[in-house]
Amino acid sequence: MSTSPAELTKAPPKDDRGGARRSLARYALVKLGGALLGIGLVVVATFFLFRLIPGDPTIAYTRDVPVTPEQLALLRRQMGLDRPLGEQFLDFVLRTLRLDLGTSYEYRRPVAELIGERVGPTLLLVGTGLAVAVGLGMWQGTRAAWRHGGRFDRFSTGTALTLWSVPTFWLGLLLLMVFAAGMGPIPGLFPTRGMEDVDAPDGPLYLLHVAHHLVLPCLTLVAVVYAQYLLVMRSSLLDEIGQDYVTTARAKGLRDDDVRRRHAVPNALLPTVTLVFMQIGFVVGGAVSVEFVYSWPGLGLLFVEAIRGPDYAVMQGTFMLVCVAVIVMNTLADVVYHVLDPRVRSA
Amino acid sequence: MLKTGARLVALSLGLSMALATAVLPGAHASSSGASGSGVIGLPAHPALRASAAWAPQPEKRIVRLGATQSMDSMNPFLAVRLISTSIHRWTYGYLTVPDSKTLKPSPDLAESWKTSPDKLTWTFTIRAGATWSDGKPVTAGDAAWTFNKIMTDDAAKTANGPAVENFDTVTAPDDRTLVIKTKKPQASMLELPIPIVPKHVWEGVPDIGTFENETYPAVGSGPYIAVEHSKNNYVKLKANPSYWRGAPAIDELHVVFYENPEAANAGLKKGDVDWIGRLAPPQFQALAGDPNLVQWNTPGRRASYLQFNPGAETAGGEPIGDGHPALKDARVRRAIHHAIDKKALVEQVQNGLAVPADGSIIPPMYQEFFWRAEGDKAVTFDPAEANRLLDEAGYAKGADGIRTMPGGGRKLEMRFSIHTEDPVEDKLAQFLTGWLRDVGIQITTRKLDSNKFTEETGGTALYDIAISGWSVNPDPEEILATHLCSRRPTASGEGGGTESFFCDDKFEKLYQEQLAELDRAKRVDLIKQMQERLYTEAPVIALYYPNNLEGYRKDRIASITPIPEDKGILYGGSGYWPVYSLRAVERPAAPAGEDSGNGVVLAVTAVAAVVAVAGILLLVRRRRTTADDRE
Numbered sequence: 001m002s003t004s005p006a007e008l009t010k011a012p013p014k015d016d017r018g019g020a021r022r023s024l025a026r027y028a029l030v031k032l033g034g035a036l037l038g039i040g041l042v043v044v045a046t047f048f049l050f051r052l053i054p055g056d057p058t059i060a061y062t063r064d065v066p067v068t069p070e071q072l073a074l075l076r077r078q079m080g081l082d083r084p085l086g087e088q089f090l091d092f093v094l095r096t097l098r099l100d101l102g103t104s105y106e107y108r109r110p111v112a113e114l115i116g117e118r119v120g121p122t123l124l125l126v127g128t129g130l131a132v133a134v135g136l137g138m139w140q141g142t143r144a145a146w147r148h149g150g151r152f153d154r155f156s157t158g159t160a161l162t163l164w165s166v167p168t169f170w171l172g173l174l175l176l177m178v179f180a181a182g183m184g185p186i187p188g189l190f191p192t193r194g195m196e197d198v199d200a201p202d203g204p205l206y207l208l209h210v211a212h213h214l215v216l217p218c219l220t221l222v223a224v225v226y227a228q229y230l231l232v233m234r235s236s237l238l239d240e241i242g243q244d245y246v247t248t249a250r251a252k253g254l255r256d257d258d259v260r261r262r263h264a265v266p267n268a269l270l271p272t273v274t275l276v277f278m279q280i281g282f283v284v285g286g287a288v289s290v291e292f293v294y295s296w297p298g299l300g301l302l303f304v305e306a307i308r309g310p311d312y313a314v315m316q317g318t319f320m321l322v323c324v325a326v327i328v329m330n331t332l333a334d335v336v337y338h339v340l341d342p343r344v345r346s347a
Numbered sequence: 348m349l350k351t352g353a354r355l356v357a358l359s360l361g362l363s364m365a366l367a368t369a370v371l372p373g374a375h376a377s378s379s380g381a382s383g384s385g386v387i388g389l390p391a392h393p394a395l396r397a398s399a400a401w402a403p404q405p406e407k408r409i410v411r412l413g414a415t416q417s418m419d420s421m422n423p424f425l426a427v428r429l430i431s432t433s434i435h436r437w438t439y440g441y442l443t444v445p446d447s448k449t450l451k452p453s454p455d456l457a458e459s460w461k462t463s464p465d466k467l468t469w470t471f472t473i474r475a476g477a478t479w480s481d482g483k484p485v486t487a488g489d490a491a492w493t494f495n496k497i498m499t500d501d502a503a504k505t506a507n508g509p510a511v512e513n514f515d516t517v518t519a520p521d522d523r524t525l526v527i528k529t530k531k532p533q534a535s536m537l538e539l540p541i542p543i544v545p546k547h548v549w550e551g552v553p554d555i556g557t558f559e560n561e562t563y564p565a566v567g568s569g570p571y572i573a574v575e576h577s578k579n580n581y582v583k584l585k586a587n588p589s590y591w592r593g594a595p596a597i598d599e600l601h602v603v604f605y606e607n608p609e610a611a612n613a614g615l616k617k618g619d620v621d622w623i624g625r626l627a628p629p630q631f632q633a634l635a636g637d638p639n640l641v642q643w644n645t646p647g648r649r650a651s652y653l654q655f656n657p658g659a660e661t662a663g664g665e666p667i668g669d670g671h672p673a674l675k676d677a678r679v680r681r682a683i684h685h686a687i688d689k690k691a692l693v694e695q696v697q698n699g700l701a702v703p704a705d706g707s708i709i710p711p712m713y714q715e716f717f718w719r720a721e722g723d724k725a726v727t728f729d730p731a732e733a734n735r736l737l738d739e740a741g742y743a744k745g746a747d748g749i750r751t752m753p754g755g756g757r758k759l760e761m762r763f764s765i766h767t768e769d770p771v772e773d774k775l776a777q778f779l780t781g782w783l784r785d786v787g788i789q790i791t792t793r794k795l796d797s798n799k800f801t802e803e804t805g806g807t808a809l810y811d812i813a814i815s816g817w818s819v820n821p822d823p824e825e826i827l828a829t830h831l832c833s834r835r836p837t838a839s840g841e842g843g844g845t846e847s848f849f850c851d852d853k854f855e856k857l858y859q860e861q862l863a864e865l866d867r868a869k870r871v872d873l874i875k876q877m878q879e880r881l882y883t884e885a886p887v888i889a890l891y892y893p894n895n896l897e898g899y900r901k902d903r904i905a906s907i908t909p910i911p912e913d914k915g916i917l918y919g920g921s922g923y924w925p926v927y928s929l930r931a932v933e934r935p936a937a938p939a940g941e942d943s944g945n946g947v948v949l950a951v952t953a954v955a956a957v958v959a960v961a962g963i964l965l966l967v968r969r970r971r972t973t974a975d976d977r978e
Contacts, residue, residue: 053798057798071504071508074501106419106427106428107419107420108419108420108422108425108505108556108557109557109559117578117579118579173607173609173610176609176610176613177613180610180613180617181613181614181616181617182617188617191619192605192610192611192613192614192617192619193413193603193604193605193610193611193614193619194579194580194581194603194604195580196577196580197581197603198411198575198577198581198583198601198603291606292606292607293607293609293610294607294610295604295605295606295607295610297578297579297580301579301606304606305417305606310797310798
């Protein structure tokens with residue numbers, strides 16, 4: 001069972017384990033340094049990017065409200081906009097280091113607190129969505145590749161690609177109209193909004209209540225993102241199928257299922273793993289339209305509201321968070337890949 | 348083996364779905380809105396409801412309002428969004444409230460009032476017998492404390508600072524007497540938009556600016572008490588049993604937040620909410636034909652208009668911006684007015700759900716204040732007249748059909764500033780472009796994000812013609828004030844809050860007169876004269892007054908009294924009449940746990956199905972593994 005060439009190359013010689021661990025540590029450190037540098041650049045970019053936006057934030061905030069120049073001056077002082085740019089920048093960096101992301105103008109509350117409130121719902125939605133999308137994508141991708149050209153392959157690839165090309169907002173609205181509001185003979189089985197209703201039950205029933213609310217947003221997210229897992233899994237498994245070790249395994253008379261599950265699939269998994277990590281970072285920001293359609297109280301919605309304001313402190317905070325998430329997940333992907341794939345280690 | 352597994356999976360899925368359908372046969376009748384407030388919001392089976400009829404008992408009367416906005420703050424000193432100020436109007440008392448019929452100020456927490464001969468001192472008598480929801484009496488001290496807090500604490504100024512700017516002192520000589528001395532006479536003293544908060548609760552708040560006011564039940568003196576707030580989800584209000592006017596007829600009012608108006612529409616149709624307001628024309632039209640819904644289409648409180656750059660100047664009188672010089676000429680502005688077909692705009696841009704403007708920026712909903720242009724004064728759609736006016740003023744047409752300034756030189760080529768990503772404004776711009784081209788004026792559309800738009804059209808004056816609009820309060824003073832000389836910005840482009848950079852002696856004089864005029868009829872007359880001045884000078888041109896569009900479920904709401912009572916607004920108007928007068932449809936109670944029972948059964952079925960599928964898969968895998976081992 002463990003005689004396939006791939007498995008042989010995978011397991012490093014026992015006496016070299018310590019060295020491998022040291023090299024992994026060194027590799028992780030280098031990556032961590034790079035990530036920190038990246039985060040630093042994000043902080044700098046955030047500061048200047050949001051100052052490049054045309055228009056004076058104080059004027060935008062006080063639109064439709066009659067204010068005296070004194071009141072504007074006060075507001076400007078409160079927002080720290082009356083100080084020299086260098087000083088503002090230094091202050092911004094120091095505050096960011098303390099995780100103080102400023103105060104939202106609209107909510108009059110610390111941005112970090114607002115983000116903290118919204119992270120839970122977003123993680124629940126994106127986490128569940130991603131788990132289902134990865135599972136479904138990989139399973140379909142595997143089956144499609146194993147019998148490539150067949151009916152299942154054509155059908156699942158076609159469906160996935162179609163869903164991928166559909167605008168998220170539109171698909172979300174369609175599902176909402178059909179399965180939440182109900183249409184024709186289809187009953188409206190799911191709620192039309194949010195994560196909980198006014199009379200949400202307590203205890204374990206609360207979980208069911210939230211799960212019920214989660215179904216449609218999650219389904220929308222899955223429909224839109226699972227195509228990439230399917231395609232990557234399919235193409236990387238197709239590569240593996242052509243390899244000699246698969247032929248060898250087959251020649252040994254192993255069952256088809258075993259060749260697939262124990263030989264080809266583990267090797268084909270690598271690109272998918274990278275994709276999963278990279279996606280987590282992006283999807284945090286990418287759930288914006290799903291959250292908007294279903295009024296899901298997450299980070300995406302917070303960002304949309306901030307743009308509408310415009311509420312610069314909140315925009316800056318969420319922007320930084322998404323950037324940092326992408327950097328952290330990329331770094332993690334690098335490290336995990338390093339652990340999983342010996343070829344990367346030797347390179 | 349694999350095939351057997353797949354078959355088993357399919358079978359169990361099919362079984363679970365069939366089971367779910369069997370449990371939920373009434374689901375197909377969901378649009379009847381019988382969803383109640385079940386745990387998972389699933390509609391109850393009619394048969395189950397019928398079986399409950401043997402023991403009818405009144406259900407909790409709940410009305411659910413869907414709002415396309417969430418609360419910014421429960422603290423009335425900080426909240427500025429419409430939904431928040433509405434909820435505060437329902438939970439806190441004010442000195443006065445607009446009368447439900449005439450919209451004139453009528454007694455609320457202030458039973459009566461009088462003014463001194465110099466019009467600078469206002470003495471209010473606070474209602475005897477009004478109590479806070481914690482049982483303590485409402486006193487003049489509470490009101491004085493509230494006003495003084497706003498006057499002295501910068502953070503407390505956030506929401507209503509401008510309203511007290513003219514206040515000199517506010518005192519409470521005794522529990523029932525409130526004395527407000529103003530620096531200048533102020534006719535709008537009876538329209539103060541300030542909720543009175545209980546001093547005994549609020550004086551212990553260390554910093555108003557960071558206080559969230561989320562201790563429930565909140566202490567207020569309005570018809571409802573806020574009892575629960577799930578951020579970004581909902582606010583739950585209960586009827587205040589000790590409200591001085593008497594408790595509202597419903598038990599609870601739930602305000603749930605929809606971010607997306609389409610979803611709110613779907614929620615109304617399905618019965619997740621009972622009432623939604625502030626609809627756009629397409630959403631409103633989408634409600635047509637549903638027998639359970641009432642489409643509420645009444646005159647609105649908003650005016651949509653064009654603003655011109657009439658040679659913008661700072662408050663100090665120095666020219667700023669780069670407005671087209673031709674727009675300084677009132678004849679050009681009037682000619683543009685003649686070139687616009689407002690009826691066509693209403694039909695094409697607002698789907699017919701608006702009223703063409705034949706007056707100024709105060710909509711006809713405010714019958715008392717509304718001024719209508721009649722006879723010779725009315726500017727009608729008349730391109731020939733527009734051409735004649737421009738010819739007469741010396742703006743000759745060139746070979747390309749575009750006019751030039753008198754004496755040659757600059758062509759009448761202008762920018763039209765609209766907001767990015769607003770399909771309605773886009774459409775409007777297309778119509779204007781064509782009509783103005785017909786009279787020899789070329790306009791190009793500039794799309795600006797709201798921040799840049801506000802800055803250019805209100806501060807730096809880098810525009811020629813721009814789109815604008817305003818929702819008007821029962822007292823129109825504020826909207827008229829946006830055309831005062833003093834509202835123009837400083838030299839650095841700051842402050843003010845002008846809508847037109849207008850500065851006109853006659854308008855200014857009328858404004859000051861109405862401000863000091865405490866005789867209602869005379870003041871109304873002065874305000875009409877101001878509107879006429881705006882109409883003839885045309886620094887702005889009112890295009891149309893969009894209707895107020897709402898919808899509610901008649902199987903859940905028995906009646907609502909709009910404000911004003913004859914043909915008014917339900918949600919988003921001033922005062923608390925609509926939510927106070929709400930009556931829910933009486934329905935027999937469902938046996939406890941019936942709705943939730945359905946939901947739980949479905950959920951349990953679903954979980955069971957998933958577990959069954961997982962179990963079967965595991966079984967199949969295990970059997971296969973043992974087979975491998977045997978190999």
